[in-house]
Amino acid sequence: MRKKIVAGNWKCNTTLAEGVALAKQVSNLVAERGAKDVVVVLGTPFTHLASVASAIEAENVFVAAQNCAAEPKGAFTGEVSVSMIQSTGAAYVILGHSERREYYHETSEILNKKVALALAQGLIPIYCCGEALAIREAGTENAFVKTQLEETIFNLSADDFKKIVIAYEPIWAIGTGRTASSQQAQDMLAFIRQLIATKFDQTIANDCSILYGGSCSPANAKELFGQPDIDGGLIGGASLKAEDFLSIINAY
Ligand code: PEP
Numbered sequence: 001m002r003k004k005i006v007a008g009n010w011k012c013n014t015t016l017a018e019g020v021a022l023a024k025q026v027s028n029l030v031a032e033r034g035a036k037d038v039v040v041v042l043g044t045p046f047t048h049l050a051s052v053a054s055a056i057e058a059e060n061v062f063v064a065a066q067n068c069a070a071e072p073k074g075a076f077t078g079e080v081s082v083s084m085i086q087s088t089g090a091a092y093v094i095l096g097h098s099e100r101r102e103y104y105h106e107t108s109e110i111l112n113k114k115v116a117l118a119l120a121q122g123l124i125p126i127y128c129c130g131e132a133l134a135i136r137e138a139g140t141e142n143a144f145v146k147t148q149l150e151e152t153i154f155n156l157s158a159d160d161f162k163k164i165v166i167a168y169e170p171i172w173a174i175g176t177g178r179t180a181s182s183q184q185a186q187d188m189l190a191f192i193r194q195l196i197a198t199k200f201d202q203t204i205a206n207d208c209s210i211l212y213g214g215s216c217s218p219a220n221a222k223e224l225f226g227q228p229d230i231d232g233g234l235i236g237g238a239s240l241k242a243e244d245f246l247s248i249i250n251a252y
Pocket residue numbers: 009169173174175176177213214215216234235236237238
């Protein structure tokens with residue numbers, strides 16, 4: 001059975017004290033909500049992982065890193081390895097976010113290394129894919145996303161692929177306030193699920209959690225999450241306010 005997941009991506013925001021306070025607020029609100037039907041993930045800066053992991057009390061709230069090193073250890077100044085991330089108590093790692101692909105030149109080759117390291121360390125990758133506006137306007141978004149998947153996570157064994165969460169994030173919708181319509185998001189997620197069924201099998205496709213990300217907010221979450229192939233969201237801006245993030249979780 002696939003899980004419903006609402007994951008926040010705090011990006012390069014919050015000081016340590018602010019981040020811990022936000023995590024406590026979210027954890028308390030999720031605990032008060034009671035229902036444990038949704039897995040909640042907080043994607044924090046590296047510096048916050050251990051403190052946020054210790055601050056969380058609700059059992060269905062987990063911590064994610066937003067990136068990891070492409071090497072297991074060694075002379076890579078400034079990098080943070082998967083074993084370091086796992087040692088903080090984090091359970092997830094967001095990989096392939098479009099901001100990392102664009103600003104830090106993360107290629108499919110680099111992402112393949114990161115995904116493999118994360119899986120070997122027992123971290124769950126939230127693997128991001130999605131097209132830029134020009135590709136959407138040219139009507140070639142399906143081919144583009146298919147290639148992104150074929151170059152990366154479709155190379156995994158079926159057993160490893162089963163551990164992955166996918167987040168479809170059209171770049172034109174990230175941080176722009178321009179959400180994909182629920183139909184556009186549903187169509188792409190159904191397409192991705194069909195690709196998984198063809199590449200692996202229908203059971204693996206049915207069990208894979210596929211999230212939508214891009215200007216998801218309390219105002220549009222219910223309609224997005226109501227779509228049959230949308231299993232939750234990867235939330236940027238709206239994850240920085242505990243009440244907004246909870247409203248999105250409550251859309252389920
Ligand atoms: C993101 O960066 O993953 C994201 C979805 O951002 P926002 O919700 O702000 O569009």
